[in-house]
């Protein structure tokens with residue numbers, strides 16, 4: 340857990356460079372102000388005492404005193420003006436600019452992250468820490484650097500004073516520093532260990548609290564008796580947090596006392612004062628002004644060294660988080676494309692799977708086994724099978740959300756890994772079972788990007804094809820209506836089927852070569868489902884459509900149907916061919932038909 344000083348410095352320089360790249364004025368400004376303030380304070384409080392008392396002791400001129408006061412007053416006015424402008428205007432604005440830039444960088448990284456990363460708890464934890472902590476860690480890094488500049492300037496000014504007047508005093512200060520450094524290093528380790536142990540428990544508590552305020556859980560928690568289990572989970576998480584906090588509390592109390600009393604009060608405040616009085620009154624080696632100034636300077640030198648000492652473990656602790664941010668920033672997705680990747684054909688013709696097997700995780704075994712199939716341009720394909728057979732996984736492989744473990748997927752005879760990833764993925768328009776709508780306008784939800792006047796006809800046409808246009812036209816703000824009321828009181832709350840139609844409109848809004856619909860009509864009523872099937876066929880006459888559906892009445896119009904079981908294709912053919920085979924598909928179809936007939940009208 341202990342990091343080498345070089346590594347800590349490198350991490351902070353990384354953050355400094357990151358901040359400097361986005362907001363150079365902010366970084367320079369805060370560092371310069373810190374140096375200026377420290378030098379000004381040294382002259383105002385430490386050097387002034389010596390100057391004025393020496394003037395009195397050695398009968399100096401009144402005009403010299405006035406000149407000195409004018410100089411100090413001017414310096415104070417500049418500092419206060421600078422601080423006021425920074426606090427009220429410059430710093431808050433610059434911080435917002437910096438935060439936005441950092442978030443955009445992280446969002447870009449997050450969007451490019453392999454989907455598999457979400458399945459790895461360690462990576463996912465680090466990812467959450469990076470995104471959640473980046474602002475705090477940037478503030479902390481800049482604060483450490485700002486304080487280093489400020490305290491460094493104080494140490495330079497006061498240190499010079501000591502070298503000229505009282506080198507022996509530096510021994511007291513060095514002893515104090517040694518104690519403080521050791522204590523703070525141990526404390527930082529204890530605190531970091533505690534924070535790491537608290538993190539999963541905090542996540543658990545945040546998860547429980549989300550369940551109680553997120554609208555999507557509102558129905559569930561009212562209808563299913565989950566509240567007492569969640570309360571009990573919350574209780575356990577809180578007890579776990581209390582135990583973690585208590586675990587090393589005695590060590591932390593003792594170390595805190597040694598740090599504050601031993602290092603400061605005893606060594607510097609008491610022993611050093613006795614030493615100064617001895618040198619001034621007994622040895623008469625110092626003027627009264629020098630003695631008082633040295634005592635005051637010892638205070639500020641002591642405080643600056645203490646602050647620097649506190650900064651080192653603080654920087655070490657910060658550095659541990661910066662490591663996570665850096666490793667996330669340096670993370671390169673395994674699924675990507677090389678610089679000389681091929682452009683995707685404008686009108687791809689054949690998508691082919693050759694001996695494809697896939698495992699989410701090697702130890703859990705393959706989910707898909709030895710899949711061979713060919714899909715030709717314009718075909719309507721259906722994947723059917725029981726829950727967990729691997730249908731959705733197969734479509735994720737088509738879109739390179741995961742790469743195959745064995746075998747290959749070819750588009751027009753070329754391995755899909757050879758194509759430029761973003762343009763390859765943009766061949767596919769998809770609606771998954773767990774599609775998401777955004778708190779944005781209907782139009783934005785369809786286009787999934789910036790919309791303007793030119794895109795409105797496209798949005799309307801796509802909504803017409805998915806069967807939602809009439810409903811949208813009845814809304815006061817039409818396609819400009821906000822989805823959900825989270826950010827707009829006039830927003831709309833769509834029913835499950837309407838929401839699904841809105842998501843489906845996305846695939847009609849762009850000229851995708853392949854359309855993948857995973858349970859597209861699960862939330863539609865039978866009439867909407869029938870109309871939906873007709874419009875999909877109509878709207879995608881020249882497109883390849885891949886359906887996944889449990890309702891075999893929806894998939895029977897497909898050109899070819901693939902029946903999956905335990906990750907293998909066990910039957911394939913048209914509906915009529917499969918019915919004639921009288922295998923599993925036919926059995927499933929008869930069962931569903933029977934259930935529909937058995938259901939009272």
Ligand SMILES: Nc1ncnc2c1ncn2[C@@H]1O[C@H](COP(=O)(O)OP(=O)(O)OP(=O)(O)O)[C@@H](O)[C@H]1O
Nearest residue numbers: 458699700706724725726727728729730731732733
């Ligand atoms: N991210 C993942 N990590 C590990 N296993 C997964 C992941 N996603 C799915 N699985 C597993 O892979 C198997 C196939 O899942 P998949 O979603 O492809 O099935 P499906 O045929 O689409 O099922 P359904 O009809 O229920 O939607 C399931 O056993 C599932 O638990």
